Amino acid sequence: MDGNGRWAKKRLLPRVVGHKRGVDAVREVARAARDMGLEALTLYAFSSENWKRPADEIADLMGLLKAFIRSDLQELIDNNARLRIIGDYHGLAPDIVELVEDAMARTAANTGTTLAIALNYGSQQEIARAAARAAAKGAITPEAIEAELYTADLPPLDLLIRTSGEVRLSNFLLWQAAYAEMWFTDVLWPDFTPEHLRQALDQFSTRERRFGGR
Ligand code: IPE
Numbered sequence: 001m002d003g004n005g006r007w008a009k010k011r012l013l014p015r016v017v018g019h020k021r022g023v024d025a026v027r028e029v030a031r032a033a034r035d036m037g038l039e040a041l042t043l044y045a046f047s048s049e050n051w052k053r054p055a056d057e058i059a060d061l062m063g064l065l066k067a068f069i070r071s072d073l074q075e076l077i078d079n080n081a082r083l084r085i086i087g088d089y090h091g092l093a094p095d096i097v098e099l100v101e102d103a104m105a106r107t108a109a110n111t112g113t114t115l116a117i118a119l120n121y122g123s124q125q126e127i128a129r130a131a132a133r134a135a136a137k138g139a140i141t142p143e144a145i146e147a148e149l150y151t152a153d154l155p156p157l158d159l160l161i162r163t164s165g166e167v168r169l170s171n172f173l174l175w176q177a178a179y180a181e182m183w184f185t186d187v188l189w190p191d192f193t194p195e196h197l198r199q200a201l202d203q204f205s206t207r208e209r210r211f212g213g214r
């Protein structure tokens with residue numbers, strides 16, 4: 001989810017307004033993912049590199065995260081959705097750790113769409129951690145690493161979307177993206193709607209995936 005800051009800047013608004021509108025987009029897109037019956041939707045909300053941002057922006061993002069979980073958890077429960085957090089979320093403030101652990105526990109048994117939120121997430125760190133954990137248990141094979149990734153209990157990554165015109169992965173799901181289809185759009189995240197998700201999925205459905213075969 002990229003482009004919140006530019007969305008605000010274009011309108012001469014503070015960045016936090018862009019982040020707020022970004023949360024509104026998350027809510028709508030998460031609803032659409034459930035309505036479409038997607039197995040999982042993973043959102044990159046806060047990267048391990050985002051700590052480089054000014055403290056007030058980090059505080060705004062954490063505040064919005066807490067507000068989102070408080071306001072939307074019941075809707076997730078009512079819709080049989082499962083919340084997962086990927087990333088080193090124990091590195092966040094204790095009140096957030098408590099909030100997300102409670103939310104995960106309350107949705108753990110749900111069987112509908114999984115909403116995964118990447119918090120304090122960095123893919124290189126994830127892979128290094130998984131390799132170390134695999135090594136502690138035995139041989140370091142691709143399967144053993146995969147079983148130790150934060151995403152081990154999520155379905156394989158099929159489609160990766162990046163908004164705001166940037167054409168790079170920025171340390172997101174590097175391992176998981178090995179055979180994922182990619183969809184890049186100039187749309188800034190706060191402007192991203194369920195209709196854009198539908199467009200991306202339509203594109204995806206036309207692609208022939210060979211996974212290295214022919
Ligand atoms: C949102 O967009 C990304 C988050 C960390 C939530 P940005 O804040 O990166 O927006 P731009 O790139 O400055 O437009």
Ligand code: MG
Nearest residue numbers: 002003004005
């Ligand atoms: Mg950005």
